[in-house]
């Protein structure tokens with residue numbers, strides 16, 4: 001299927017690893033020009049070189065920390081200075097720390113909300129006027145299955161991403177008539193450094209072996225394995241496409257059936 005996004009400019013967060021990187025790769029394969037961002041410039045430069053080599057596409061990079069209140073403005077300005085427009089924005093960065101849900105702290109909440117709600121909302125809000133003016137735009141957030149089925153040790157993620165989701169649903173309605181769609185993707189457990197870290201943390205906390213933790217996690221996934229980042233990236237690319245113009249305000253799990261309830 002021709003996704004119809006050749007030449008579009010895509011701004012992808014957390015693009016030096018895992019889900020963000022796979023998404024950047026997929027959008028580059030579809031002919032998008034990229035601006036990628038995360039904290040480490042070296043990792044971004046390495047990723048950019050690989051993407052240019054593999055797809056012959058233009059890639060610019062910007063280093064910023066999504067927990068910093070100035071990150072959204074820095075990133076948006078860099079992308080707009082580089083390309084003049086941003087057509088597609090993928091809201092993604094790292095995850096928050098694990099926590100006992102009965103022992104959260106104000107500092108923990110402030111950090112989680114900046115990382116997972118305020119920065120992505122500010123970034124998308126900065127780019128929406130241009131998309132609305134041009135009558136075309138795609139905003140896609142990478143959320144978590146935890147917004148539907150809370151993950152016990154990830155209370156900051158479950159809650160702060162739910163706020164982003166509520167903002168997206170509300171705003172999707174406001175911009176739907178102007179060619180701009182806003183959708184979310186809910187990953188379950190796809191093999192990335194973040195998931196490796198979380199499995200390791202759980203093993204440490206519970207005294208289980210890493211293998212036992214993985215076996216327990218996989219037992220809860222009907223498909224019977226962790227996902228590959230590319231399996232989420234293909235779906236994200238579709239949601240960014242021309243044929244997906246009628247899909248907005250949706251939140252779709254890519255989780256191998258992990259979420260047990262109705263959508």
Ligand SMILES: NC(=O)c1ccc[n+]([C@@H]2O[C@H](COP(=O)([O-])OP(=O)(O)OC[C@H]3O[C@@H](n4cnc5c(N)ncnc54)[C@H](OP(=O)(O)O)[C@@H]3O)[C@@H](O)[C@H]2O)c1
Pocket residue numbers: 013014015016017018019020037038039040041043064065066067092093094095096115142143144145157187188189190191192193194195
């Ligand atoms: N993998 C899954 O199955 C899964 C499931 C549910 C939710 N998620 C969520 O999806 C997002 C991506 O996860 P992933 O598995 O792809 O993780 P990952 O492989 O660890 O990649 C995280 C990416 O985000 C960047 N990043 C981390 N902290 C950042 C910050 N404060 N500001 C800006 N960039 C930051 C990292 O680069 P730097 O370290 O250089 O900044 C890296 O590029 C995370 O929010 C994660 O919690 C993932």
